[in-house]
Amino acid sequence: MGRCDDAREEPADAHAQEHGAAAHDLRWARDVRDSMRCAGALLAVLLFVDWVSGRFTLWRGALWLALALLLFIVLYPARVxxxxxxxxxxxxxxxxxxxxxxxxxxxxxxxxxxxxxxxxxxxxxxxxxxxxxxxxxxxxxxxxxxxxxxxxxxxxxxxxxxxxxxxxxxxxxxxxxxxxxxxxx
Known part of the structure; x- marks a missing residue:
């Protein structure tokens, strides 16, 4: 037998507010993904340029990875x-x-x-x-x-x-x- 909870449904935020639960930044996860995309795009461009120019080495790849990681750390949003x-x-x-x-x-x-x-x-x-x-x-x-x-x-x-x-x-x-x-x- 099915239940119909539609009539009693409350918004999640109202329920959280009632019980003192924390409110969070709803766009935080999207901002983290955007930071990862920017860092990944930088890494891909740097590796591609090295590969096309024929100057790619393992050390240069590690350097580009470190640079992309640094960009991610700088762009990482705080979770409020x-x-x-x-x-x-x-x-x-x-x-x-x-x-x-x-x-x-x-x-x-x-x-x-x-x-x-x-x-x-x-x-x-x-x-x-x-x-x-x-x-x-x-x-x-x-x-x-x-x-x-x-x-x-x-x-x-x-x-x-x-x-x-x-x-x-x-x-x-x-x-x-x-x-x-x-x-x-």
């Missing part, structure tokens, strides 16, 4: 996750974590790539790409919830302007996505 009271960024070697309910500063660094730097009362520091929060509303929701607790507790001393701009951007992108999904754009 958040739950009630914390936000973490995990790279290849290390995870950095902050307590979002005890933030003392939030800064937006401009440069070649924009970075959001979060610091908590225990000295924890996380640096993430704000685009990750824009692409993942659940991550933003968890961070924003913690920020409100920090403001209410009086620990957040610096960063209200950066957070307000980011909140407006997240709201704008979320509204755009809703309009696109509903065909109202």
């Amino acid at each position: 996750s958040a739950a009630e009271g914390w936000l973490a960024s995990r790279g290849l070697l290390r995870e950095r974590r902050v307590r979002t309910d005890l933030l003392v500063s939030v800064r937006c660094l401009d440069g070649i790539s924009q970075r959001l730097v979060l610091r908590d009362a225990f000295g924890g520091r996380v640096e993430i790409d704000p685009e990750v929060l824009v692409r993942n509303p659940q991550l933003w929701f968890r961070l924003d919830h913690g920020v409100h607790k920090s403001v209410a507790g009086g620990t957040l001393l610096c960063g209200a302007t950066a957070l307000r701009r980011l909140a407006q951007r997240v709201d704008r992108e979320t509204a755009r996505a809703v309009f696109e999904a509903s065909g109202l754009e």
